[in-house]
Amino acid sequence: MSTASCRTSRVRAALCAFLLLFGGASAASAAGDLLVAPTRIVLDGPRGTEVILNNIGAEPATYRISLELRRMKPDGSLEDIAPEGANPVETAALEMISYAPRRITLPPNQPQAIRIGVRAPEGLPDGEYRAHMLFRAIPDATPATEQSATSGSLSIAITPIYGVTIPIIVRRGALSATAAISDVRLTATEGGAALAFTLARTGTRSVYGEVRVLKPGVDKPIIAARGIAVYPELAQRTVTLPLPQGAELRGPATIQYFEDAESGGRLITEARVELR
DSSP: OOOOHHHHHHHHHHHHHHHHHHHHHHGGGGGEEEEEEOOOOOEOSSSSSSEEEOOOOSEEEEEEEEEEEEEEEETTTTOOOOOOGOOHHHHHHOOOOOOOOSEEEEEETTOOEEEEEEEETTTTTHHHHHHHHEEEEEOOOOOOOOOOTOOOOOOOOOOOOOEEEEEEEEOOOOOOOOOEEEEEEEEETTEEEEEEEEEEEEESSSSEEEEEEETTOOSSSSSEEEEEEETOOSSSSEEEEOTTOOOOOEEEEEEEEOOGGGGGEEEEEEEEEEOO
């Protein structure tokens, strides 16, 4: 088998493994017709990795790949940071992460790998460095709509531009972190009732994992939420989780925070509370 054929088989195998692990297309449905796997990358050595893209639409699509800077806010959302507003840690992340290609056109159901590498400069301090890789769809060029000679009006067509972002995290040195849950409460949001709490982080790196909310006598978690992180720029953040319709959380409950499965799935912290 040729080298190209081996590489194509490896890309397809990686994509299939991702779909089986995360339950199919829903894991990247926010990106329109684009699937991205994995949705988070951690590099703790000089060896690089790959991100697999797949166009699940019916037509070829073109995507532009770029690196962005984003900081976590106290509510857990991410705000864009312009390069001129970057701090030294953020600037170092942009400079050490390389990737190719930077623009691709994907036929339907033809996965392609984006190669990611890291080259840390001499003397870079130990720590966690992060940038966010943005995959943005480039819409096809469409002819301008002619102005009506009788009405004098101009018709404007708005084309949505889809994109998905994943964090690229580079770790150097023997880093560690712990977490703690506090101030657990029931609250109201625009979408309905929710459970909110403070998730604090201490240490030299981010924490990331799954929150599970348990009730005595109930086998399955009342709430299970993946992808809950606290990045190093914050000591703590607020986590707000909508309650499933019909769920009752008043009374005793346990909130657990687990590492993601790829990191071992260990219990990071838990809190036993009485909700009122």
